[in-house]
Amino acid sequence: MANVTAFLTRTRGRGRLHWTDWASYAYLALGVFLMFGPVIWLVVSSFKTQAELDRFPPRFLPYAPETVQLDGHAEPLPLFRVTDGPLAGETVAQVRRIGLTSQVVRPEAPGEVVKINRADRVPVERVKPALENYRTLFERFDFMRYFWNSTFITLTATAITLLVNSMAAFALAKYEFRGRGAVVALVIGVLMVPQSVVLVPLFMVTREFGMLDSPWGVIIPGAATPTGVFLLRQYMLTIPDEILDAARMDKASEWKIFWRIVLPLSAPAIAVLAILSIMWRWNDFLWPLIALSRSENYTLQLALNSFQGEMRTEWSSLLAMTVLTLLPVALVFAFLQKYIATGIASTGGK
Amino acid sequence: QEIRFMCYSDGNECEAAGEIIERFEAENDGVSVVIDKVPYKAILENLPVQLAAGTGPDMAKVTDLGGLSKYYLDLAPHVDRAYWEESFGPILDWYRKGPDDDGIYGLHSQLTITGPFINRTLFDQAEVEVPGPDATWDDWAEATRKVAEATETPFAMAIDRSGHRIAGPAISYGAKLFGEDGTPTLVDEGFTTFAQKFVDWNKDGTMAPDVWGAAGGTTYQDAAQEFINGELVFYYSGSWNVQRMDSSIGDAFDWEVVGSPCGPAACTGMPGGAGIVGFEQTQHPEIVAKLIDFLAEKENYADLTAKSLNIPAHAAVAAEGVTYEGASEQAAAALNAFAAQVPTVSPIAFAYQGYKNNRAMFNISLARVSQAIVGELTVEEAMARAKDDLAQALAESGE
Amino acid sequence: MLLRLISPLMNVVDLPMRALQRRLGISRLAWVFLLPNLLLFGTFAFLPILLNFAYAFTGTDNILLLDRTFVGAENFAQLLDCDSYLDPNTCARDLFWRAVHNTAWFIVMQVGFMVGFSLLTALVLNREIKARGFFRAVFFFPVLLSPVVVALVWKWVLQRNGILNAGLEAVGMDSVVWLLDRHWAFFWSVFLSVWAHMGFYTLILLAGLQAIPRDVYEAAVMDAAGPWRTFRRITLPLLMPTMLVVMVLALIKGVQTFDEIYAFTGGGPGSATTFIIQYIYETGFGGAPRLFGPAAAASLLLALLLVALTVIQLWITRRSSNG
Amino acid sequence: MTTAGEQTPHISRRTARLELRNVTKSFGKAEVIRGVDLTVEQGEFCVFVGPSGCGKSTLLRMISGLENVTAGEIRIGGDVVNDVPAAERGLAMVFQSYALYPHMSVRQNLSFGLENLRTPRGQIAETVEEVAAMLQIDMLLDRRPKDLSGGQRQRVAIGRAVVREPRIFLFDEPLSNLDAELRVEMRGEISRLHARLGNTMVYVTHDQVEAMTMADRIVVLRDGQVEQVGAPLELYNSPANLFVAGFIGSPRMNFLTGRVEAGRLRLDNGQMVDVPHGKFSLEDGAAVTLGVRPNHLIPVAETVSGLHATVRGIEQLGGDSYVHAVTAAGEAVSLHRPGQTDLTVGAEVYLEPDPDQLHLFDTATGRALRADPARDSSAEKS
Amino acid sequence: MTTAGEQTPHISRRTARLELRNVTKSFGKAEVIRGVDLTVEQGEFCVFVGPSGCGKSTLLRMISGLENVTAGEIRIGGDVVNDVPAAERGLAMVFQSYALYPHMSVRQNLSFGLENLRTPRGQIAETVEEVAAMLQIDMLLDRRPKDLSGGQRQRVAIGRAVVREPRIFLFDEPLSNLDAELRVEMRGEISRLHARLGNTMVYVTHDQVEAMTMADRIVVLRDGQVEQVGAPLELYNSPANLFVAGFIGSPRMNFLTGRVEAGRLRLDNGQMVDVPHGKFSLEDGAAVTLGVRPNHLIPVAETVSGLHATVRGIEQLGGDSYVHAVTAAGEAVSLHRPGQTDLTVGAEVYLEPDPDQLHLFDTATGRALRADPARDSSAEKS
């Protein structure tokens, strides 16, 4: 218990490291290992060939067999090291393998074929990132177009979400009016029902609005997220009413109070929601899949997921795509997270 | 005019078709075909909704051949019926709404057939004879166990986790699947027998338990990775995996495709695959029909199968044999070995593949057999539940 | 900075809003603020749920409502047909009840761990440590991954020949086929879910922690409150509103868990990690047979349960924060 | 400072007379303002004083419109404003708790109100600079509130109200965190502002000096009720009751209880005090309280009527001294001596009240006893 | 009140002598405390005064351990505590911003500190009741801070420090929001507390009366530096420089500049002032500033040496009056008259400084001129 409890309060940097600081760093190190390890694994894996991905047990770095171009052989030949038999210790090139025997040549003497047991050789490999995973991505489709589609949808949707949700949250947090309880209950109630459950009716509704197959069909239906309203509202409750009162005395209209006082003061929560929304929209797959059917409107996620077939998924491409799509959101996160950290240390009151 | 073609691919099928379609566009002025390449999920889950809502594409490559039949565009008025009947014969039935329907709806662009891959090298190392073409599932189980023991390979056998995959073996064990009058029954003595055997094999470790045991619901799960890594002696999958085996195994070991093992009733696999269909909703039925017909022309069809490394469903193409582009000898041999099995497919398997609610039956058998394997239900309970499920599904689909 | 960009726009909006404010008065102005949200919300969230009712009371596999036939409460009756709700085997729809049981357990464990770990992490990250931004990013990173990838990554770790087993063997323990055992599979599902979403809740809590005025902490320090007491008596109560957000969202997320577990275990072994949404999805949408009616009925039952849960949760937190 | 045009649609600018009619406020069951009637004339400087928690801030917030009125009526310039939102009443307020905008710099805090009035940019900048200079916070304009000292925050809070030059100012203890020198200056600035703008000002303070020197009229509140309203010296010289007498003036008035005996006063400690005739209407036998301010209790050589007391404590302020003593009967009395006294603790003193400066109160009701019963009349400025 | 055993592992309880050695504090580039050296003896009551923003709160926060020391050393009981966390220094502090726990009732706010010391429940309840009664907030014990008035909040803040009876008290303007009467009472309570506990107290205030009456020693700060340290009357009577002279005493001392001419002083307005011989060391021709407190400037009948001035403003406090006037040369001077003056604005007065109460400063350096140059010696209690 004690070591858990020790982290539980903030300390102030005081040069000397308290043991709780050590504990914190230990926890963080573990976090890096657990949280970030797999992500690194993922990034490294995106540079592996499909064969390397299929390999059991997996290896951390991408390897590719070393080959050599020899006279008299059209194709480059794979290199092996011989572990046993007369050629033990030598590096040879394999010409072909039949059953349990393998026909090899020494690179110095390409003409002379030797037969060795296949169990007596190990392939020579070296680290080689499979950049072709990325190359094919760009070759296979119009990356920029999908990137633009995704960006447009993500940014527009996030802007709308932030605006609409913060307005609602403001009303629910800072005004007393009849029906407020009901609205809050409704918001939370609906918050519960996952989109995957109402896909069909949602599709029907969207169709009625003629928004299918247009970016708006993706943007609008998800704009009023109950999560956002709830999150922002709870945060806005912590803003002292007195500051709003001061603004009222300053003859600020309610709208102005909203966007000049409450919005900036909710910056941490807004940043959380922005990150969240950007991430949702950028990674969203299920709904765009339904709402968009023309490939020119596709988002990056859709386009890239087209590597998923019935029986088989091209993991190498899928991973490369994951890494690619991860980058922009990671950047956005890096940018926005500082707003979360800069809370209002004091409320400007007494 | 713009034609929308919704296509998914397991390899390069869409690109292969695309090349042929370009030729079509060149021949037909003013027609532009846009291929919307989608994830398979879209075909399976969204296309039906879109079709129901009337917002679907003009044509698509589909796998739920019977399930979507009510939306298909009948090509018969626009194409040479004789040519189609002759080339595709019974496969045309798979697209039809029922026994009395004689429309022509789709081009079976990708015929698949289930069957086993074996790790020949392991057999050689263990010095165990590879069972012959008449060998039963029990023979194979026996032989592969021996190989696995001798070579310390973790698993003897595996079957993909799929209702479709176990249909072949079940039919071999006498499953009829349909009653006399053609109504689906799914569970019968033959089916139960195989289910029992399969469950036992999973429990005694003959079958790799990870495949069926470690997943749930109707998830598809293959064992290709285990096979590729030489951890599996006998892998019951299908022709679509040839390409992957070829590229991923490389020369790590020798592998082969053999005929489906036998049961008391048959030695059959399941046919399957995907086809290109047009939809009634299209604004341009003639062009859609013309395009599909174009793809069905013999040389185009041959081109398509050769490029996408598939088994031809086109009789004449099959008869001539396909020279697969860029495939190794081993792969070509494997594909031909699969193609050779097409004639031995049981009529029940054929009918099953063509039945419009077969996906429901696949899923039901999959889910319930899985539960029996992990011990949530006994085999009898599982079978009883499967019957109930089928009844509910049929009731809902109006039968 | 962003604010500066949009401020001309906001100023333009100010004019009509002023007029409205004058006409409506402040308390009715609240509805104006709510309006855009309510409109979107009503149309794209509430209406579909209402339509779901229509599906739940009708049969056939037609998607178009007009083509469906009315079946009354049949779908509900079937779902609720059980000899004992505690034993799914006695139910007509055994899978539904298995899913319900699994989900219930999952929520309990998931919410607990999620809140616990994200709180712990937020507290640590809120300390004055070096490279805070980096560590925050680290904990948040998994949130950015798509469910499929999350599942894939952990499958790699947990598979028979995976890293974890390699590690176990390296220290001389036996390897375990993690996902073949229902209990382990369940445990790892919870783990994976916490792993994947913790960063998000940590972020919310971090924002909440930042909103606590600093001078209150200073007062506590002067009152010689130890770290534990400061946490218990100052941080926790003042963080309660945020904790409420986290708990409600985690609960909802727990109930809605689907994508990553589906890609991870597929709901297996057997049905050990099949949760309600997967059941609904597979029944109604994900494959054949497409039983829209039963799926809609199940989702409505779920919604009912959820509302009850939230009300309880809100009530408990309100009580504990008042008391 | 240039005046920004106030836009108060409902209420005309010129008349800023403020009237409270039987105003009441309850928080839940607790009634904190109990029927306050008050008129503050256009241009008047009205100071609210009263013990901590008596309802001064609440009253101010009700006038500002930030707090609802439970019952009663508030009028500004003759119009009932009970339902006019705070933003439209055209007042400015300095909050006791400052309530600065934490996310804005001092400059932004000051200009926010002007921006809301659509004052031209240049003019805002000018006004803000001017006010900041007046408040001596001009070098802090780019800081955030959290980086300011307490007094600096308080000045920002004042500045925020002052820049706007509204028709009514509400100040809630605006100088409490300033040092003496600055306080004197600020007092001067506010008075000058008042003189220049002719605005109505309502000012809450605990500082006797502020109340006495700035006010046109002082309102003494106690427990949500008005005890007395009047010009400063009027309250000082003729407090209406014991409470006001004790509250106004520091150190507070000494109270000694006794009885009227044949026109003279017998204190409970046995001493007799002569009271000037005609000034008080005394009834024989009535229980009365004698009030003498510390500076009207004069040490004398021992006399018959002298009050014998022992010094218990001495407070030397430099320019003045307060001497705290106890009478033989155990009553605490304090004296105010100019300069630095040389009395020491333990010294015996004899005290005589200045007969012209006696106050008499009815012990039972607390009412002041006077021949002329005209009390509470709000007098002209002295 | 019963003492809860303080648990201060590092520092023994008994010695609470506080030493600052060349303490410096910078916020970013801004240096707000510039090398403060100070010793507060065990049991001493030390008051910090200085203009708003001069660094009083910052200094207090550094002593408490809430703010890091940029350079220099703080010792408590002889041990350097620079690196001892605030919680372990065993001090209690009243924050200028109150910093009450918003989610706790007043009772919980008060008992929190005692609970942290593992005081038995019953004893906590007792102590809290006692302190609450002393601060007159006993009927508010179950309210939350947001439902309190400003002064009530401030009293809770005081109470929170007082219940703990630590070895050093730090008060940051603890009485600024209280009314005069309550303030006198609280002053008394704090003094009594000090007498009873014998704790060291460091007290920041802007109130001259508080500073003069409560302090054993006053520290005058200006712009982050110590200007003078000394007993209250010492500062009042012999300010070390112009700043202290102007800062201590209200209304502030009048300053008139001039030059020494043959042992006498010629003011810039031409008047000559005699200064007592021997008291100051004067050099002929030196530019000096004459300081006279308002109460030592006495109106006289016209004389040769009388300072001719015109009354510009009058502040009547009831017991005293301040008269503000301008000399013929345009210098502002103020007089302090006891009682209510009958001077009126516009009246002409002739003023003569009390020759025994003159202060002389070197105009250039601001230093006080005295025959005996022993300044700044921290004197014994007066």
Ligand SMILES: Nc1ncnc2c1ncn2[C@@H]1O[C@H](COP(=O)(O)OP(=O)(O)OP(=O)(O)O)[C@@H](O)[C@H]1O
């Ligand atoms: N965080 C900060 N960053 C920058 N400057 C600061 C910060 N905190 C305080 N200051 C500045 O340091 C100086 C001293 O502040 P401090 O609060 O100690 O003043 P003070 O003497 O207590 O004043 P007051 O009597 O007004 O409370 C002020 O000028 C203030 O503006």
Ligand SMILES: Nc1ncnc2c1ncn2[C@@H]1O[C@H](COP(=O)(O)OP(=O)(O)OP(=O)(O)O)[C@@H](O)[C@H]1O
């Ligand atoms: N929200 C509230 N709920 C209940 N009581 C309240 C609330 N706000 C104020 N009070 C009470 O109302 C009374 C008047 O408060 P108010 O703030 O007006 O006092 P005040 O005269 O300004 O005192 P101070 O001089 O201490 O600031 C106080 O006793 C206070 O405790």
Ligand SMILES: [Mg+2]
């Ligand atoms: Mg107040």
Ligand SMILES: [Mg+2]
């Ligand atoms: Mg301060």
